[in-house]
Amino acid sequence: MRIAVCVKHVPEGAPRLDPSTKRLDRDGEGALNHFDANAVEEALRLKGDSGSEVVAVSLGPAKAMDSLRKALAMGADRAVLVSDEAAAGSDLVATSRVLAAALAREEPDLVLFGQQASDSDGAVLWAAVAERLGRPVVSQAMELSVDGGSLRVKRQTEFGYDTIEAPLPAVVAVSDAINEPRYPSLKGIMGAKKKPQDVVSLADLGVDPGDAGESGSRTTVLALAEPPARGGARKIEDDGDAAREIVEFLTEKRLV
């Protein structure tokens, strides 16, 4: 079985939008989207000691290879980075198009996604990619098992818990409760350097540059503004006295 895992390189710390381009500022330090570590972990768990292969796939700037290398250090076998100036600023329509093209080349039996990208909080991308790949999709998986040619997922919705089955090949987005991602071992980190790390362009994927990036997108950011202020909000650092300060605050608000 071949399992592809989609991972995103996201800005570390508090991300910001560049006021001139209205895009996310991706120049600072970045890291593997922590929700995607759950997807990598799940792929490795499913692989177990079978002959399956786990390939991590990302669309992003050259630096995104750092996040792919983390996936390799955790235990993934191969990495594919789609990196192309013409893909910068892609929205859902464009991102799903590029990512689907990269995934199709891999012919995976199973494609895994994380719960959400911490910089976009979309929790939407998988269904668009699945549609382009022509595969069934199941999201919010908190338990996943694969048996022969089909998979089984338990997940939470607004109404309780569902159990869903789907034939392979399929697309599954996992929730952050599905597992505890491992930390890469030193051996894993050293070993990652020798694993295949492909960087591909839009041309390699046969995607027209006009179908990616801003020209391939169907949504726009028109303006940015400050959020409505929450009046009188306070933030304190605990120096051993926070409990007393909280009680004072609650007393002031007549809550105790």
Added chain:
Amino acid sequence: MAILVFLEHRGTELQKGSLGVLSRATQLGGDVAAVVAGEGARALASEAGKFGAAKVWVCEDEQVAQPLPGPRVDVLAQVVAEGGYDTVLFANSVLAADVASGLAARLDAGLNWDLVDVELRGGELVGKRPALQDSVYADVGWSGTPRLALFRAGSFDATAAGGGEPEVAEVSPSYAAHSAGARLVGQDEEKGGGPSIEDAEIVVAGGRGLGGPENFTLAEELANALGGAVGATRAVVDAGWYPYSAQIGQTGKTVSPKLYVALGISGAIQHKVGMQSSSVIVSINKDANAPIFEFSDLGVVGDVHEIVPKLTELIRQRRG
């Protein structure tokens, strides 16, 4: 503008969130249509009419009997084509998000998600989207049609518009092979049980930052001292640390107590929508960048294991 609203239903009830979006759509002006797909869809058409739908597309095909996204993409693609809609609106839910995203790819249509409002500005549709954990508000637009929008849970109240009987149209698309691939094989509704946190005046909620199920006693003891109830995030509920009946957020309960205390909770949007209308929010998190601080009245950067036992003790002393 020709607007179509995706209405989600469960049994014989249209979901409040999607009726809220329908209400908002009717305020934008023009005739608004709705689509209901699944068992019992036909019977819900007049209810949709009351909330302002002039026309309701219904589909009761066996393919849409289960609450899964694939076949609904086929239904919506067909309705958009037949009815010539240029705008399709969804209230966020596990199901609706996957339908909207699938439809965006099917039609190569722009999807703006997590919107909290939408308005017409000089004839152009503009969406309001809080971004980066709500630290900035963006105005977003679409290029080309149809324009797809997914609204954050709880963005609008559902208000009956006093509309009459809507025109009803049946739709039965041809279904793509992959759409019908997934099957629901079991359902377990456990939401009803457990203590009610919806009526509590004080809620102390715990997240993964508590470190383990055994540490929920920290939340329980603080809740006890304050005279409140205990809530939890999805992350800890799905991990089996605490029961689903205590979950707060998009797929859990919505609470609006006088005081909400968040212990080791990051403050994800999906959690926020279930507690943001609390009067006073106090949070303790060891990460100074945690999004929860963006909407806390008092944010404390620190370790729950250090602070909470002391806090509980101080409150107990005060209460004598």
